Amino acid sequence: MTRKDIYPRLGAIMCEVFDLDSVDINDTTTADDIPEWDSLSHIQLVVAVEKAFGIKFSSREIMRWQNVGELADSVIAKIG
């Protein structure tokens, strides 16, 4: 599984959490690119992704992500 396989679902989750009609995400997308992505909605995003994929992120992962690509890597590593 690759990052690109994850993006459609990740995008849908982000639309839901950030209350947007569509988001355009790629490997280098960061919170700076999406105005609705602030520190509070980031927590919502983490929990929503955990629930959607049935996984749990470590505190280290939550602190470490620099962009959407790295978030997708964490998901891939857990769901194989």
Next chain:
Amino acid sequence: MLRFGELKKLARASAGEGKPLRIALLGDSATQLLATAMRGTFVHRNLNVSLFEADYNQVEMQLLNPSSQLHAFDPEIVILFQSSHKLLLEHAARPFAQKAMLAADRLSFIESTAGLPWMKGRKLIVFNYPEADDAVFGSYANKVPQSFAWQVRKLNCGLMDLASDCPDLYICDLDSLQAKYGRDRLFPANLYVSTDMVLSLDMLPLAAARAADIICALKGTFKKCLVLDLDNTLWGGVIGEDGLEGIQLGHGLGIGKAFTEFQLWVRKLRERGIIVCVVSKNDEAVAKGPFTGHPDMVLSLEDIAVFIANWETKADNIAVLQKILNIGFDAMVFLDDSPFERNIVRQGIPEITVPELPEDPADRLEYLYSLNLFETLSFSTTDADRTRMYREEAGRMAFSRTFANEDEYLASLGMVSDVSGFNAFNTPRVAQLTQRSNQFNLRTVRYSEGDISTLAADPSNICLALTLQDRFGDNGLVAVAILKATDDETLFIDTWLMSCRVLKRGMEAFTLNCMVSAALAAGFSKIVGAYIPTPKNAMVAGLYPSLGFEALGDGRYGLDAKSYTPLPCHITIKDK
């Protein structure tokens, strides 16, 4: 229960009309998410609130500094959220001997906060501390006062002691949420380390709801009555088909235990003052059969204030019930196992609360506990008598039909009233009446027990508490009047309210007679009253003119006490 994401969207909605209730949230950890959940919950419940959120971990500074943002905000309610985790860190930082003083020190901080002169007239809501075992001593912690488990439990018990002594201090029971859902669901360890969050997103709506329950009760919105179906709700099976021996109840037959324990819960609610009524599609004699003839029945007919069994629709029967009890539909909870009946009642009476009772009777109690339906702000021993009073009222209604006219009937009741000021004995009930009375309430000012004590201590106020007793029984304290001096000659009626169970007895005339004689005795010659309309108090819109007051404009009415002739009524002052 709405999820956090939904609450967050609601939180952006407009707060409603009129003057908002000012609430301040102070915390020792990041509270933005809790504040967001609270804002959404307030909007969801139609509470118009302006919520002030103090900066992170400024509890002492905000409370103690007279030039703080908190003081400038001038809140009516202060909510204090201090986390078990910060407490755990404080515990760790202390020298061993000092660990035994952790709870006492925190309690003395909360006690001094509640006692600050600035807090006077404000309410303080304190979240208690979800228990956590740091497993340093194992179960042996229960023998070691310095252990964290010992201290956090002692702290929660101490908060209960403190709250029972401080009328304006309320505890928001976060620990009971943890007891129900578990620490692993309450506390998100990964997010705590990365973002300092101490409550999970799933728990935030529940925590906000518990706080909102208290705030709604402070605003006079709470449940007073439980309306019950019988077949498959109070017992297993259908009494009309299965018969007395065939229904499931008690520990013998089938799942009877689930129904017995449900009835035990209902009886506890009745004991604490919830009015319990029955609405059943049955023949009355058949429906009453188990109450009088089944050995395992917990509830008796004496526990039921109004018993309606017939073949009308339940929505119609609940409307009849509402007329007898004289309380709002929004103060009622309807429990029925049938989804069909629940929907009919919901459609017919949108204001009533109709929980989605689980199909399996075994699941029902835990589900009902989770809804926290019966939040209250006060409890007095007279609450337990409420069902008896409604039963007496039903007796009065039957008796009144034997009289040709109302006057003759009232004269025959032998009504006497004990008229007194506010004192330690009646203060809880007086405060409760100011919180509960919606219909006969001229200005709908809500007071806590602390407020009532303060009003009573001011000698320039005239405070009256009136009881009513008749040949059918004692209604207890049913009317309250608070008059404040506005100048040497004039008293303003700040509060005049009456319990709706004594309407149409001449109690309003009697109360006014008492007010006027108290005013004259204190040297006042004028009484001014005002009516503030609410959605529920239309019945007293014309009260002042009907009692002889003259309109002064702006919804104010005046009465000349010196030329006042006492109004006729059939109530006399009780001999002491």
